[in-house]
Amino acid sequence: MYEAVAAYPDGDSTVSRHARTAADYGYDGVVVRTRGAEFDGEAISDRYGSDVVTGIEIDADDPESAAGAVGNFRSDCTVLLVRGGTNKLNRYAVETDRVDVLTRPMAGDGDINHVLAKAAKTHSVHIEFDLGPVLRASGGQRVQAIKTLRKLREIVAQYDAPFVVSVNADSHRQLRAPRELRAVGEQIGFTADQITAGLDAWGEIAARNRERMDDDFVEPGVRRGREGG
Amino acid sequence: MKHLPKHLRPRWRYLAVEIEATPTAEFDRGDFQRALWYAAGNLLGDAGSADADLTVYAFDFADGSGEAVVRARHGETDAARAAVACVDSVADHEVGLVVCGISGTVRACEESYLGDGTPLSTEQHVTFADDSRPAICRDDLAEISMPDGFVAATKLDTH
Numbered sequence: 582m583y584e585a586v587a588a589y590p591d592g593d594s595t596v597s598r599h600a601r602t603a604a605d606y607g608y609d610g611v612v613v614r615t616r617g618a619e620f621d622g623e624a625i626s627d628r629y630g631s632d633v634v635t636g637i638e639i640d641a642d643d644p645e646s647a648a649g650a651v652g653n654f655r656s657d658c659t660v661l662l663v664r665g666g667t668n669k670l671n672r673y674a675v676e677t678d679r680v681d682v683l684t685r686p687m688a689g690d691g692d693i694n695h696v697l698a699k700a701a702k703t704h705s706v707h708i709e710f711d712l713g714p715v716l717r718a719s720g721g722q723r724v725q726a727i728k729t730l731r732k733l734r735e736i737v738a739q740y741d742a743p744f745v746v747s748v749n750a751d752s753h754r755q756l757r758a759p760r761e762l763r764a765v766g767e768q769i770g771f772t773a774d775q776i777t778a779g780l781d782a783w784g785e786i787a788a789r790n791r792e793r794m795d796d797d798f799v800e801p802g803v804r805r806g807r808e809g810g
Numbered sequence: 811m812k813h814l815p816k817h818l819r820p821r822w823r824y825l826a827v828e829i830e831a832t833p834t835a836e837f838d839r840g841d842f843q844r845a846l847w848y849a850a851g852n853l854l855g856d857a858g859s860a861d862a863d864l865t866v867y868a869f870d871f872a873d874g875s876g877e878a879v880v881r882a883r884h885g886e887t888d889a890a891r892a893a894v895a896c897v898d899s900v901a902d903h904e905v906g907l908v909v910c911g912i913s914g915t916v917r918a919c920e921e922s923y924l925g926d927g928t929p930l931s932t933e934q935h936v937t938f939a940d941d942s943r944p945a946i947c948r949d950d951l952a953e954i955s956m957p958d959g960f961v962a963a964t965k966l967d968t969h
Contacts, residue, residue, distance in 0.1 A: 594962040598951070601964055606908055624966055717898040719852060753962055754830055754906030761895035761909060768853055768892045 582759050583783035585612040585636065585662070585682075585747045588620070593752035596620035596633060604631035606758035612660050612783050614638035614684075634787040636660035638684060644673035655679050659790045660783070662709075666691045675701040675708070681786050682745055684709040687729035698740040707782055708733070708742055712762060713749035715769060727769050734771065745786075746779025821884035824867065826910040826923035827894055829876040832960050833931065833946045833953045835903035839869035842878060845900040850893035862886040864893060867916055868924075873931050874946075874953070877924045879916055887912055936968035 584603055588596040596611070596618050603611045610632025613620070622633040637658040641647035647663055647670060655661055663674040665686040674683035675697045683706055686693050693708065701708050710733065714726035737744050746766075750756045757765075759780055766776040792798060797805045813819075829842070843866045850859040861883060868879040882890035891909050899905060913919035931948040938945070938954050938961070945954040950965040 589961050589963070593959065595964065595967045597964040597966040598962045601951075602906070621966065628966060716896055723852070752904065752906075754904050755898070756906065757895045758908050761891055764888045764892035765853075765895050767888060 582608050582777065582780035583610050583612055583632075583634065583787065584608050584750070584756060584780065585614055585660075585684075585745070585783060586750045586753075586756070587638075588613050588615045588618040590617050591615040591751070594754075597625045597629070598753045599750070599756070600625045600631040600633055601629045602753040602756050604629045606756060608759065608780075609784060610634060610787075612636045612787065614662060616654070616658075632784075632787075634659050634783070636662055638662040638664055640664045641670065643667075644669050647673055648677075651677065651679055659787055659794065664688075668692055671697055672700075675706045676704060677706065678704050680704075680706050681790065682707045682709055684747075685711050685749070687711075687726075687733055693733055693736055695736060695740060698736045698742045701742040702740055705743055707745045707786065708737055710734070710744060710746045710771075710779055711749050712746065712765065713755075715765060716748055716757065717755065731770055734775075743782065744779055745782045746776050747783075820863075822881050822914075823884050823887050823890075824913050824916050824919040825880040825882060825887065825890055825894065826913070826919050827878045827880055828908050828910055828924075829871055829878060829900075830906040831871075831874045831876075831900070831903045833874040834960075835874055835900075835905075837871065837901040837903060839866055839878075841901040842866055842869060842871075842897075845897050846880065846893065849896040850890075853893055853896050854889055858889055859893075862889045862893060864890055868920060873948070875948070879919050879924070881916075938963065938968050 586599045588599055596613050599611050612634040614636050616637045625633050635658045637654045639647055639650040660681050662682040662684050663680050664684050665671040666689040671686050671691050674680050763773040763776045799805055846864050850864050863883050865881045866878055867881055870876050894907055897907055911923035929949045931946050933946055935942045936945045943954050945952045952963045952968050953960045954963055
């Protein structure tokens, strides 16, 4: 199970602190959303036993600038995320094979419908369930967040679209252990298995992309090398 | 009033909760209890909150780190766990909470999951982001004082 976090300078905790807390809580590793974060993944993994996956979350105003950023950063990171929040950005993200995850699709004016869910499945773009507002917002905002999560869950389940779960932590104090997330998820209508699957999906994306970025990888099922060598 | 026969007494479970906050955060048991009730009331509703019946028993917090024992009704531990997860701040201080374990008695709870003894924190200067900055260090953790608040780091980030 992995969690995707925003680290210093975008967040209040460094990558190593996130990784240490995540390891304590029982995660296998963290996906770093922040492009400017500096860290030594190997040293962190040696010390705390937590895998660190390089990711970049693209926060663009429109699909055109998002497309530019996807082209620029795809090869720099293992997991590429595009922040949604408008219908145009959501649509761009789920229809782009090079994007791994569409984050916060329901934030702001964003919405997801059956067309986008089917596109996400076709292009294997994971849709994020953002539990952050459930844990940290209150009042009307939280009601709204739980309401939109329910809508998203129903559509995603109907079309079997790939999904991930995250709490969008800016600091290590905002992280919560997988068992806690399962308990919260069950209170707002998820099944425990859905939450676990969503946390596991980060690791599956990272493993798949690492294999693809390997020098010996030619295409799925084809690897360079000598027979028996 | 005469106490209830044993089979009619409510059965309880005790959650061992670890608390983490910024080194300057100060709050007491009452603040934590209030935050917990507020979180439970909002997430579970009045009925669910009454069922879970969350009460803070032992509470110990100093220098940004602490622990608590939270009592919940037997059979409501999942709801209690969810309510604990939804406590994001206590007395306006952001807190990280994790349930380390659940026991049937306060004593077992404390002995099994709590009281590892937090190492003392020291103040020292560390090099971070190309500058020497004051930091509060504990174990291999460092809370580095930056112009706009603390940055939580580890010894791996500092020199």
